[in-house]
Amino acid sequence: xxxxxxxxxxxxxxxxxxxxxxxxGRGTELISVYIPPKRPISDVVSYLREExxxxxxxxxxxxxxxxxxxxxxxxxxxxxxxxxPPNGLVVFVGHVQKRxxxxxxxSYVLEPPEPVQSFIYRCDSKFFTEPLKSMLGDKEVYxxxxxxxxxATIGFLKGTRIEVVKHLExxxxxxxxxxxxxxxxxxxxxxxxxxxFFKKVGDKxxxxxxxxxxxxxxxxxxxxxxxxxxxxxxxxxxELKKKIIDVFDVGYTDEYGLHExxxxxxxxxxxxxIFRERQLLNRFFREIKKPDGGLAVYGEKEVRDALEKxxxxxxxxxxxxxxxxxxWRCPQCGKEIRETVKGNIPEKTCPECNVAMxxxxxxDVIEEYYExxxxxxxxxxxxxxxxxxxxxxxxxxxxxxxxLRYKL
Numbered sequence: 001x002x003x004x005x006x007x008x009x010x011x012x013x014x015x016x017x018x019x020x021x022x023x024x025g026r027g028t029e030l031i032s033v034y035i036p037p038k039r040p041i042s043d044v045v046s047y048l049r050e051e052x053x054x055x056x057x058x059x060x061x062x063x064x065x066x067x068x069x070x071x072x073x074x075x076x077x078x079x080x081x082x083x084x085p086p087n088g089l090v091v092f093v094g095h096v097q098k099r100x101x102x103x104x105x106x107s108y109v110l111e112p113p114e115p116v117q118s119f120i121y122r123c124d125s126k127f128f129t130e131p132l133k134s135m136l137g138d139k140e141v142y143x144x145x146x147x148x149x150x151x152a153t154i155g156f157l158k159g160t161r162i163e164v165v166k167h168l169e170x171x172x173x174x175x176x177x178x179x180x181x182x183x184x185x186x187x188x189x190x191x192x193x194x195x196x197f198f199k200k201v202g203d204k205x206x207x208x209x210x211x212x213x214x215x216x217x218x219x220x221x222x223x224x225x226x227x228x229x230x231x232x233x234x235x236x237x238x239e240l241k242k243k244i245i246d247v248f249d250v251g252y253t254d255e256y257g258l259h260e261x262x263x264x265x266x267x268x269x270x271x272x273x274i275f276r277e278r279q280l281l282n283r284f285f286r287e288i289k290k291p292d293g294g295l296a297v298y299g300e301k302e303v304r305d306a307l308e309k310x311x312x313x314x315x316x317x318x319x320x321x322x323x324x325x326x327x328w329r330c331p332q333c334g335k336e337i338r339e340t341v342k343g344n345i346p347e348k349t350c351p352e353c354n355v356a357m358x359x360x361x362x363x364d365v366i367e368e369y370y371e372x373x374x375x376x377x378x379x380x381x382x383x384x385x386x387x388x389x390x391x392x393x394x395x396x397x398x399x400x401x402x403x404l405r406y407k408l
């Protein structure tokens with residue numbers, strides 16, 4: 001699977017979860033079932049039948065009816081499987097609240113992006129989505145350490161986000177300029193204080209990094225040779241020392257130092273999302289600054305036009321964009337209106353017949369763009385809104401732009 005396909009699948013799954021998490025049931029009527037890949041479906045069905053029998057004892061007539069019908073629905077859907085898919089199955093079924101006292105049955109059967117670890121059956125007022133959300137976490141995780149004799153900061157680079165974990169300050173005294181025996185004794189005290197500080201930093205780094213299962217590597221930075229002294233000593237766990245990717249000179253050892261370290265590591269981590277996105281956005285920014293507009297366009301109307309003409313090489317979309325492409329149709333004359341909508345879908349009146357129009361199609365805009373892009377072999381890049389450039393792209397340019405194959 002290509003990076004683009006993986007990004008699309010991850011986006012689709014994320015949108016499913018957003019929809020699922022909106023639902024609320026009356027009482028404990030929403031059922032979540034997680035099935036590991038090696039769990040026979042027949043075992044799961046047997047378990048559900050036992051739960052079906054137990055649910056007959058629920059006091060509330062409405063809740064009892066809704067829970068039993070949800071279990072029946074799950075059993076019916078599982079009949080199409082002998083064994084779960086390679087990553088297992090996740091099923092969400094239940095009666096969700098609508099207007100007033102009305103409820104509606106909703107049902108989702110999903111194959112998760114990673115294998116389900118254990119069987120879970122849960123009946124609650126909300127669907128249980130935490131295990132799936134953890135699967136959508138950032139895959140690329142790097143440890144960051146910036147250090148000198150006065151202070152140190154430990155953090156993570158997760159996807160495009162820099163996260164500060166701990167800032168430590170030392171008690172190392174400043175050097176003095178007295179000579180003789182007193183000076184040598186003072187130097188020994190300083191070195192001892194430095195050793196204690198390095199040990200404190202190492203212990204914290206070991207605690208933080210060893211517990212991160214997705215840690216891919218560690219970057220270390222600092223001014224002068226202090227960082228090298230830290231790395232040569234036995235302060236970091238031997239398993240963490242194996243994961244040190246590179247060491248850089250940086251001028252700061254606070255939170256800003258972590259950002260400087262990441263900037264310095266651009267070549268080392270050129271395959272990481274944060275740098276790939278920055279490269280794409282900088283290319284887009286350069287193009288639109290050209291007097292003739294360059295090989296780039298932005299804004300939904302302009303991008304859609306270029307995309308449908310096959311002129312787009314790379315389509316850039318902010319992954320946080322939540323819009324729908326909605327089609328209304330007049331039930332009397334058949335006239336259609338198609339617009340992009342953010343938030344609630346407004347009602348429309350036919351301009352010809354002056355009657356209320358019906359919503360006949362509603363599609364996620366990003367999904368629609370993916371479908372159009374496939375027709376013209378256009379690459380789609382989802383841009384995170386967590387980096388500085390990503391935020392500018394989302395707010396100033398509406399989160400939609402295109403790098404063109406040729407000038408329109």
